[in-house]
Amino acid sequence: MTKENIKPVIKSRNEPFVDRVATRIWQEIPSAHNPYIAESCQCHGYDALELAEKRSFSDVIFLLHAGELPSAQQSRLFETLLVALSNPGPRHPATRAAMNAGVGKTNPAHILPISQSVMSGDHLGGGEVSAAMTFLRKNRKNTPEQVVHELISQNERPETGDWHIAPGFGSRFGDIDIISERIATLLMTLPGKGPALDWANEFAKPLHEHNMGWLSTGLAAAVFLDLGFHPRAGAGLFQITSS
Structure with a gap:
């Protein structure tokens, strides 16, 4: 040898x-x-x-991730988001995956995991939530309007499909996502909102003239940041929110 x-x-x-x-x-x-x-x-x-x-289910989910129970204001903000984003709608890729799995006679126990694997992705999924949280943290000291101006001037709108000018913000089916905008309006009235929601809301406003605005992933990202969660927790929290 x-x-x-x-x-x-x-x-x-x-x-x-x-x-x-x-x-x-x-x-x-x-x-x-x-x-x-x-x-x-x-x-x-x-x-x-x-x-x-x-305590409520949402309070315990908060406890599991944060290590402490939420305050009354945090609890209301978190639960409002959970209810508002509880179903992404039949056109969302994760919902389509679940529907196709069901039509294909998939074992019912496997349908939710199939859907959640799609919900973890970078397009309107958990991956985009984590990226949006990172984007908001990185730009929190910059002027929202200036960030929009730089992104619009430095990037070209794609010829086809939607444009996510930043993670969590963009167009849906070529237009502003009305439901996400209405959810944002509701969240902005809650006393538990914080600087992330404030900044993101000012960022979304100048996007309207370009047929863009809030996306569900951006809403989740801003709320999670205001609740003190780290971006690495964003994907899993969003999957729970949308399941």
């Missing part, structure tokens, strides 16, 4: 295997008679049954 073919000897580092799964999100208090059975559960320190009794 040549020297090149000699395999290295794997030595033990005498490191013990972890005897339990550790997570900062969820804690299971073991039963006294069987340590594999949970006597009670806590989510970020809050008793799960008490949460089920006293």
Whole structure:
């Protein structure tokens, strides 16, 4: 056997295997008679049954991602967004994927995962939400009108299809997305709104003369930022919102 073919000897580092799964999100208090059975559960320190009794589903989703329960204003802002974006409509690619899967006699248990895989994408999906959150964070100190001017002057409108001038903002079927604009108007009236929604709303206004404006992904991005979420959480939160 040549020297090149000699395999290295794997030595033990005498490191013990972890005897339990550790997570900062969820804690299971073991039963006294069987340590594999949970006597009670806590989510970020809050008793799960008490949460089920006293808090809404949207509050618990917020808790899972943020580590703390939302304030009353945050709760209302988050729940308003969840309800407003709960169904993307029959023309959305994710909805079409679900409809096609259903017509094709797909196992019903697989239809939602198929739809959600499309909802994770960069076109009107979770990927665009994360990108929009990054865009808003990057430009928050710039004047919205100036950013619009630079994007319009430096980019050419495509000959066919919609133009997303920035992640979360653009046209739908060649025009302004009326529903997204109406949702934005509603969100702007809530006391929980913050600087991200304010900036994004001023950014959307000068886009109207170019037949563009808010998209659902931009709405989600602005709200998630105002609620304190990181862009990496945006995609998953948007999938939950639209499921």
